[in-house]
Amino acid sequence: MSTTDQPWGNTVDVTFDDQIAFVYFNRPDKKNCMSPTLNREMYATLHALEVDDRCGVVVLTGRGEAWSAGMDLKEYFRETENQSDTVKMRTREETAAWQQIKLRNLAKPTIAMVNGWVFGGAFTPLTSCDLAIASDDAKFGLSEINWGILPGGNVTKAVADTMGQRNALYYIMTGETFTGKQAAAMGLVNESVPHDQLETRVRAIAKVLLAKDPVVLRAAKEVFKRVRYMDWETSNDYIYAKGDASQHRSGGDFRTGAMKAFLDDKKLKPGLDTYKKED
Numbered sequence: 001m002s003t004t005d006q007p008w009g010n011t012v013d014v015t016f017d018d019q020i021a022f023v024y025f026n027r028p029d030k031k032n033c034m035s036p037t038l039n040r041e042m043y044a045t046l047h048a049l050e051v052d053d054r055c056g057v058v059v060l061t062g063r064g065e066a067w068s069a070g071m072d073l074k075e076y077f078r079e080t081e082n083q084s085d086t087v088k089m090r091t092r093e094e095t096a097a098w099q100q101i102k103l104r105n106l107a108k109p110t111i112a113m114v115n116g117w118v119f120g121g122a123f124t125p126l127t128s129c130d131l132a133i134a135s136d137d138a139k140f141g142l143s144e145i146n147w148g149i150l151p152g153g154n155v156t157k158a159v160a161d162t163m164g165q166r167n168a169l170y171y172i173m174t175g176e177t178f179t180g181k182q183a184a185a186m187g188l189v190n191e192s193v194p195h196d197q198l199e200t201r202v203r204a205i206a207k208v209l210l211a212k213d214p215v216v217l218r219a220a221k222e223v224f225k226r227v228r229y230m231d232w233e234t235s236n237d238y239i240y241a242k243g244d245a246s247q248h249r250s251g252g253d254f255r256t257g258a259m260k261a262f263l264d265d266k267k268l269k270p271g272l273d274t275y276k277k278e279d
């Protein structure tokens, strides 16, 4: 992709390093709140990164002090109030399209690198990322109730999926904030680290993911996200089907090579390490 056909505009920025695409919410002066423009630019960005060879892992993070302060109360809510029903519905659809469809099912692994504020609508893209690492002092809040709405845009579903009932209802109903440390303790993020170690930790995780068979890694995350809504019989069939399909599509060299390295050459302990071509 040449620099001229970069799909991200002003509200999103992307940098590439070591097969990691750092995708930035790029409205630091507005605490990276999400406008209709940002929603469209995020969709286009993620869609392009899926087939960009510079990108093996996506890290979603924010410029400045915020990860994202949720939906833009001015551009997303107030300024769309008097628009036609079809335009309003499209605004909602474009939000869901990047937050709940494109990001949640992205062809590449995704890590939320939570550098600061996370409010309301930002819980949806947070939860859509496969993994999430936060600064200890990042601040989260389901602030909807503080301004008179319930957590919409599937935020309630996102927290039902990732927070226990006691915590979810406490923060939905009180609108109080909590820290990255607390988010880690409740399982909303994988872990929290001191702010100055955030990027180092995220890069280390990205490196681990980049060493796996990418076709199988994609299937593994897809399968996880599907099976929780299936009955046991359907799930068992589906997992075999996706497992076989992913071996077929990857070529199976990783699996065959790893078995040889363990069983024949005794060079690899797959319980302890990932197979590498040199093994």
Ligand code: ACO
Binding pocket: 029, 030, 031, 033, 034, 069, 070, 071, 072, 073, 074, 075, 117, 119, 120, 121, 122, 143, 144, 152
């Ligand atoms: N929507 C619209 N504008 C926003 C948003 C938002 N969600 N968040 C911040 N901004 C704007 C502010 O209006 C301000 O704009 P201005 O410079 O043009 O006046 C600018 O970003 C900076 O924000 P401040 O409030 O001045 O920054 P401060 O550091 O004092 O506070 C904080 C940061 C706590 C994030 C505060 O901005 C805030 O409470 N934001 C709203 C958070 C929220 O409730 N989001 C909605 C969740 S519900 C949902 O998403 C559906």
Ligand code: V55
Binding pocket: 071, 092, 095, 120, 121, 144, 149, 150, 151, 152, 153, 154, 155
């Ligand atoms: C939210 C609410 C929405 C939406 C996106 O509460 C996010 C968060 C009420 O509509 O479209």
